[in-house]
Amino acid sequence: DQQVKQNSPSLSVQEGRISILNCDYTNSMFDYFLWYKKYPAEGPTFLISISSIKDKNEDGRFTVFLNKSAKHLSLHIVPSQPGDSAVYFCAATRSGSARQLTFGSGTQLTVLP
Amino acid sequence: DAMVIQNPRYQVTQFGKPVTLSCSQTLNHNVMYWYQQKSSQAPKLLFHYYDKDFNNEADTPDNFQSRRPNTSFCFLDIRSPGLGDAAMYLCATSRGANQPQHFGDGTRLSIL
Numbered sequence: 001d002q003q004v005k006q007n008s009p010s011l012s013v014q015e016g017r018i019s020i021l022n023c024d025y026t027n028s029m030f031d032y033f034l035w036y037k038k039y040p041a042e043g044p045t046f047l048i049s050i051s052s053i054k055d056k057n058e059d060g061r062f063t064v065f066l067n068k069s070a071k072h073l074s075l076h077i078v079p080s081q082p083g084d085s086a087v088y089f090c091a092a093t094r095s096g097s098a099r100q101l102t103f104g105s106g107t108q109l110t111v112l113p
Numbered sequence: 114d115a116m117v118i119q120n121p122r123y124q125v126t127q128f129g130k131p132v133t134l135s136c137s138q139t140l141n142h143n144v145m146y147w148y149q150q151k152s153s154q155a156p157k158l159l160f161h162y163y164d165k166d167f168n169n170e171a172d173t174p175d176n177f178q179s180r181r182p183n184t185s186f187c188f189l190d191i192r193s194p195g196l197g198d199a200a201m202y203l204c205a206t207s208r209g210a211n212q213p214q215h216f217g218d219g220t221r222l223s224i225l
Contacts, residue, residue: 004155034213043117043203043216044156089155100146100170101214103155 003027004092006104014112019077021107023090026071030092034101035064035075038087047088048075080111116140119204119217126194127225134189134220136204145187146214147179148203156203162187191222199224 005024013019021035031052036044050057050064050073057064063076077084090104117138126132136145143164148156160169162181176198178190191198201221205214 002155009153032211036216041218043119043205043218046213046215049213100158100161101156103157105153105155 002105003030004090004102004104006088006090006107008107009105010108010110012110012112013080015082016079019075019080019084019109019111021075021077021088021090021109023073023075023104024071025073025092027092027094027102028071029094030102031095032093033064033066033073034091034093035062036089036091036103037084038089038106044089077109080109082111082113085109085111117204117206117215117217119202119220121220122218123221123223125223125225126191128196129193132191132194132222134191134202134204134222136187136189136217137185138204138206138215139185140206140208140215141184142206142208142215143184144207144209144214145181146205146207147177147187147189148205150201150203150219151199159189194222194224196224198222 003026034049035047037047038044048059048062048064050066066073087106087108089106091101120135146161147159150156159173180188201219203219204217207214
């Protein structure tokens with residue numbers, strides 16, 4: 001049973017436009033959500049996170065939105081740059097002794113020059 | 114630079130031959146994690162150490178063991194690798210429970 005789902009395996013966006021990556025979750029106990037970016041042959045790199053007490057968190061070109069009632073979060077990248085081309089993983093966790101992450105299966109973003 | 118280092122990057126072993134993957138960190142984080150990631154799938158947590166306390170995920174096969182001799186190092190031992198254990202193995206660390214995890218670049222394990 002996939003508790004974190006990224007239904008789009010790939011997304012292509014023109015440089016300068018907005019990229020929107022989506023993620024859905026089923027476990028209502030999740031209270032902290034993260035986005036990771038992964039380049040080929042490298043490990044995932046933390047990008048941005050959001051706590052369930054917020055509905056938006058912004059860091060430069062990256063904004064994460066959380067809709068708790070819909071159990072949905074999204075990552076907006078604007079403006080998109082070719083260097084943003086990577087696999088983006090959504091992850092979720094719940095309060096506990098350690099942040100055990102449940103990952104989605106990832107979305108390959110390609111930003112076209 | 115402080116980082117999470119995994120060695121080797123690529124490991125080939127024979128079916129049934131024990132193999133050990135290593136992870137070291139210079140971040141002085143107290144939590145270390147091991148994930149397994151198969152092609153086009155999400156990383157799946159195998160187990161983690163919170164300081165010296167070992168926490169195994171319920172569905173992690175007994176074939177997988179881990180050791181953490183000190184804060185900086187953590188090992189993943191696969192006692193009798195099967196073909197289904199071929200995957201990317203990712204190590205991660207975090208400073209306690211409420212901080213993002215920092216990942217190494219992974220070890221890709223192949224089974225002959």
